[in-house]
Amino acid sequence: MLGAIEAGGTKFVLAVSDNNLEHVEKISIPTTTPEETFDKVFEFFDNYTLEAIGVGSFGPIDVNKNSTTYGYVTSTPKLAWQNVDFLGKLKERYDVPVSWTTDVNAAAYGELKKGAAVGNGSCLYLTVGTGIGGGAVINGEPLEGYGHPEMGHIPVRMHEDDTFDGACPYHGNCLEGLAAGPAIEKRYDKKAQYLEDREDVWKIEAYYLAQALMTYTLTLSPEKIILGGGVMKQTQLFPLIRDEFARLINGYVATPALEEYIVSPGLKDNAGITGCLLLAQKEL
Structure with missing residues (x-):
C-alpha cells in the first residue's frame, strides 16, 4: 500500500x-x-x-x-x-x-500527472488562500535546490489605487502580504467571499497575481500555470488575471493561449493528496 x-x-x-x-x-x-x-x-x-x-x-x-x-x-x-x-x-x-x-510541489506534481497539466513536461501550481505558495514541476521533477520555491514572497509593484501597507509579518507588501485572503480581509474589513460584486477589489487582486505570473513565466517558462486555493474560487478573477498578464508581458515572450495557460486545478481540492500518492508511487 x-x-x-x-x-x-x-x-x-x-x-x-x-x-x-x-x-x-x-x-x-x-x-x-x-x-x-x-x-x-x-x-x-x-x-x-x-x-x-x-x-x-x-x-x-x-x-x-x-x-x-x-x-x-x-x-x-x-x-x-x-x-x-x-x-x-x-x-x-x-x-x-x-x-x-x-x-504545493506535491499539488503541482498531481496536476501534471492526473490533472490540468496532463501531457505537459512542466507546470506551476500557485495556491492563493490563507497564504500564497507556489510549486513547480520541471522536466517531470518537483523543483528544489538548496531550498524550495517560496513564490508567495516575491516583491510586486503597488497598484496606484492601493494604500494598504501589506499583511506579511516578514516582508510587508510582498505578493502574499498584498494578495492572500487575510490581506484582502484586512484591506476591506470583509472576507473575500463577501466582496464578490466589488469589481475594484478583483482588479487590484488580478494586478498583483498577474505580476507574479509574469515573473514565473520569465524565470521558469512553465507549460501550464494552475491557480488554486480559496481566493481563486472567485472565478471572475481568471479573465481579469489573463487580461492583466497580457498587458504586462506585452508580447515579449510567447506563451500558450492564455485560456489554456492560466487555468484552475483539474483535480479541484485533491491536487495535493493525489500528488503525494504519486510521489510515494515514484519512490517505489
Whole structure:
C-alpha cells in the first residue's frame, strides 16, 4: 500500500491506496500540536502495510538532503511546529521510502500527472488562500535546490489605487502580504467571499497575481500555470488575471493561449493528496 500525507497548517489529509492509486481511503485530521497530530497519523497508517509514503508539507521545510536538518519543518509561523523533525518521526515508525517536498510541489506534481497539466513536461501550481505558495514541476521533477520555491514572497509593484501597507509579518507588501485572503480581509474589513460584486477589489487582486505570473513565466517558462486555493474560487478573477498578464508581458515572450495557460486545478481540492500518492508511487 502507498501512504500519503498532505500536511497543511489547518488540517492534515491522510490517504492510502494500492500501487495503482485505486481504492483510495482518505481522512482529514486537525493540525494541532506535533505530538497529537502524529499520534493520529500513526493511528491511521498502522492499519495498513505501507511500502512507501509521499509527504507534501506546509513550510518552510528543509529539502536539502545534505543538511543536518533535512526533513524538518523550519521557520514556520506555527510556533509549535518550528524545528520539528517531521521526516524523522515518520522514519522512526515506518521503515519505508518517504518522498518529502512541499504541499504545493506535491499539488503541482498531481496536476501534471492526473490533472490540468496532463501531457505537459512542466507546470506551476500557485495556491492563493490563507497564504500564497507556489510549486513547480520541471522536466517531470518537483523543483528544489538548496531550498524550495517560496513564490508567495516575491516583491510586486503597488497598484496606484492601493494604500494598504501589506499583511506579511516578514516582508510587508510582498505578493502574499498584498494578495492572500487575510490581506484582502484586512484591506476591506470583509472576507473575500463577501466582496464578490466589488469589481475594484478583483482588479487590484488580478494586478498583483498577474505580476507574479509574469515573473514565473520569465524565470521558469512553465507549460501550464494552475491557480488554486480559496481566493481563486472567485472565478471572475481568471479573465481579469489573463487580461492583466497580457498587458504586462506585452508580447515579449510567447506563451500558450492564455485560456489554456492560466487555468484552475483539474483535480479541484485533491491536487495535493493525489500528488503525494504519486510521489510515494515514484519512490517505489
